[in-house]
Amino acid sequence: MAMRNYDEPVVDAALRRPNIASADIQLPAVRDYEQVDREIAGTLAPSFGWFGALGVAILLFLWGAGVWIYQIYWGLGNAGYAPPVMWGVYIITFVFWVGIGHAGTLISAILYLFRAGFRTTIYRCAEAMTVFAVMTAGLFPIIHIGRPWKFFWLIPYPNWRLIWPQFKSPLVWDVFAILTYLTISSTFLYVGLIPDIATLRDRERNPVRKQMLAVLSFGWRNSDSEWRHFTRAYLFLAAFSTPLVLSVHSVVSFDFAMALAPGWHTTIFPPYFVAGAIFSGIGMVFTIIIPIRKFFNLKHYVTLNHLDAAAKLCLFTSMVVGCAYLMEFWVAWYSGNEVEQNYFWNRVFGQWWWAAWIMLICNCVLPLSLFSQKLRRNTVWLFGLSLFINLGMWFERFVIVVPSLSHEFEPWQWTHYAPSWVDISLLVGSFGWFFMWFLLFIKQLPVVAISEIKEIVPPKMRHAHGHHGGAH
Amino acid sequence: MQGMMGVFRELDAATDAVRALRQERIDRITAYTPTPRHEFEEAFGTPASPVRRFTLIGGLLGATFGYWIAIWCSDYWPLVVGGKPIASWVPYTIFGFEVMVLIGGLSTVFGMFANARVPRLVMTVGYDPRFAQGNYGVYAEGTQQQLRSIEDTMRRAGAVEVQGAR
Numbered sequence: 027m028a029m030r031n032y033d034e035p036v037v038d039a040a041l042r043r044p045n046i047a048s049a050d051i052q053l054p055a056v057r058d059y060e061q062v063d064r065e066i067a068g069t070l071a072p073s074f075g076w077f078g079a080l081g082v083a084i085l086l087f088l089w090g091a092g093v094w095i096y097q098i099y100w101g102l103g104n105a106g107y108a109p110p111v112m113w114g115v116y117i118i119t120f121v122f123w124v125g126i127g128h129a130g131t132l133i134s135a136i137l138y139l140f141r142a143g144f145r146t147t148i149y150r151c152a153e154a155m156t157v158f159a160v161m162t163a164g165l166f167p168i169i170h171i172g173r174p175w176k177f178f179w180l181i182p183y184p185n186w187r188l189i190w191p192q193f194k195s196p197l198v199w200d201v202f203a204i205l206t207y208l209t210i211s212s213t214f215l216y217v218g219l220i221p222d223i224a225t226l227r228d229r230e231r232n233p234v235r236k237q238m239l240a241v242l243s244f245g246w247r248n249s250d251s252e253w254r255h256f257t258r259a260y261l262f263l264a265a266f267s268t269p270l271v272l273s274v275h276s277v278v279s280f281d282f283a284m285a286l287a288p289g290w291h292t293t294i295f296p297p298y299f300v301a302g303a304i305f306s307g308i309g310m311v312f313t314i315i316i317p318i319r320k321f322f323n324l325k326h327y328v329t330l331n332h333l334d335a336a337a338k339l340c341l342f343t344s345m346v347v348g349c350a351y352l353m354e355f356w357v358a359w360y361s362g363n364e365v366e367q368n369y370f371w372n373r374v375f376g377q378w379w380w381a382a383w384i385m386l387i388c389n390c391v392l393p394l395s396l397f398s399q400k401l402r403r404n405t406v407w408l409f410g411l412s413l414f415i416n417l418g419m420w421f422e423r424f425v426i427v428v429p430s431l432s433h434e435f436e437p438w439q440w441t442h443y444a445p446s447w448v449d450i451s452l453l454v455g456s457f458g459w460f461f462m463w464f465l466l467f468i469k470q471l472p473v474v475a476i477s478e479i480k481e482i483v484p485p486k487m488r489h490a491h492g493h494h495g496g497a498h
Numbered sequence: 499m500q501g502m503m504g505v506f507r508e509l510d511a512a513t514d515a516v517r518a519l520r521q522e523r524i525d526r527i528t529a530y531t532p533t534p535r536h537e538f539e540e541a542f543g544t545p546a547s548p549v550r551r552f553t554l555i556g557g558l559l560g561a562t563f564g565y566w567i568a569i570w571c572s573d574y575w576p577l578v579v580g581g582k583p584i585a586s587w588v589p590y591t592i593f594g595f596e597v598m599v600l601i602g603g604l605s606t607v608f609g610m611f612a613n614a615r616v617p618r619l620v621m622t623v624g625y626d627p628r629f630a631q632g633n634y635g636v637y638a639e640g641t642q643q644q645l646r647s648i649e650d651t652m653r654r655a656g657a658v659e660v661q662g663a664r
Contacts, residue, residue: 059533189575217610225532246618254534488508488511
């Protein structure tokens with residue numbers, strides 16, 4: 027038997043591809059703090075491509091806004107509703123965008139608590155995506171109520187009518203959950219941005235812009251005292267955000283699970299919705315981060331190792347979602363309830379087969395390709411797959427909302443549903459609204475967290491000793 | 499009070515300066531670092547941040563308010579449905595939880611701002627824009643007699659530049 031020579035240097039595979047599921051993250055092409063500042067601040071210079079993309083996003087948004095005004099003027103009847111299917115594209119799109127908003131806080135808070143290194147370079151992007159996705163989602167219940175100027179009736183406040191919201195209604199639960207999520211995720215994003223804005227302030231030469239950045243950074247000075255309280259506050263915000271992520275989509279799922287409709291009234295919904303939300307959010311993170319790393323020249327920050335790790339998370343959540351789909355069928359079969367069984371048969375092999383199969387192929391079959399390491403590290407494949415995941419997750423919500431309402435308990439209730447041009451326009455407009463904010467964000471503020479990247483870069487030392495990372 | 503500001507290129511030089519100054523019983527020291535470092539916390543020997551108390555108090559107040567508003571509204575405008583409780587704690591836990599997170603999170607940020615003395619309207623003495631980039635800074639205040647010794651200590655620790663600031 028050949029003896030191994032232990033004196034020979036062992037080329038450890040982990041050095042080439044570090045285990046970034048731990049905090050052990052390496053950016054070999056990033057040498058010092060000055061390089062980090064220069065390269066990330068350099069991404070803020072506008073380009074023709076960015077103006078073009080922003081122009082398209084604004085046009086889509088204006089189209090959607092115009093159609094919304096049309097709908098307010100002519101009534102909600104234009105929205106393609108027909109009794110009993112009174113929830114359609116608006117509720118589907120609401121759930122879709124809330125779901126997208128979940129990956130941001132998952133990546134920034136939950137993976138932070140678990141010290142998953144790969145989050146560091148992508149979390150800022152994901153957090154911004156969360157805020158804008160929740161802003162987009164929040165529009166849809168308001169659009170859906172038809173008289174948007176009455177939405178504030180859902181908020182409990184002393185009023186001359188002496189009327190208060192019905193606190194046992196899932197609609198009011200949604201208001202509290204979504205507003206809390208929007209507030210906390212915006213706060214989390216902004217708190218993390220403060221040191222980076224201070225860095226931009228100190229590099230800025232234009233006095234007006236410098237003054238604006240000074241105000242936005244709250245006069246941050248990078249002192250030991252500021253960092254001490256900052257790191258602690260960041261940790262607690264992450265600790266609060268973690269259960270919040272799980273609660274928000276659970277509350278959204280209660281909109282359905284509390285109702286007596288086939289396919290909806292089930293206890294599996296909260297974990298099923300949370301897993302789906304995280305899966306769809308990671309899909310959207312790929313859709314956003316892959317073009318950014320290419321066009322902003324950030325390939326040595328958002329490395330293939332990071333994408334590889336995120337792809338594994340995507341694969342895992344895809345399998346959780348697939349398991350939930352199977353479990354729904356099993357529950358229907360095991361219940362012995364004919365209505366439930368008929369409903370699920372109708373969903374996959376009947377009236378809505380095409381939507382269900384789009385969902386199953388995009389969410390369960392195609393992501394299985396991520397078992398291949400080559401494909402996990404192929405950005406073209408990941409980007410294409412992410413588009414299919416976005417499509418599949420929109421159709422998942424379609425499959426949840428529409429088949430239940432169009433195939434309720436009595437045959438006389440069975441009907442059809444087709445979105446109108448008004449629904450589709452508002453769906454398209456929502457993408458314009460989301461990408462308009464996101465594109466504005468990435469040219470005003472750093473899309474990669476400067477101060478956290480600096481924590482990874484080994485600091486200059488007079489006496490060489492091990493680098494233990496920052497205090498974050 | 500006057501002070502001396504030292505600029506350091508190396509992290510360990512800056513932390514050595516902080517340790518040496520503390521040994522000389524210089525109390526009012528501020529360190530500047532582009533990114534949070536445990537080494538400074540060790541050099542200063544500072545206790546854990548009191549931000550956690552703001553989090554705890556905010557969270558408790560939020561949870562109390564969340565339950566209270568739901569129970570009070572139900573009691574004020576009761577909707578009596580066939581033997582069901584007017585105030586039901588199971589769904590009201592959603593309000594208790596959400597408002598706990600909301601107020602707890604905002605209190606945490608308030609606690610951070612209050613303890614770190616942020617927002618700051620003017621840049622304080624002893625700060626240099628280089629401290630947001632690649633350099634570390636140590637600013638120490640002392641009497642006229644101590645300034646010379648502070649400067650010597652900083653230079654011995656490895657400061658590349660030491661200047662008076664007031």
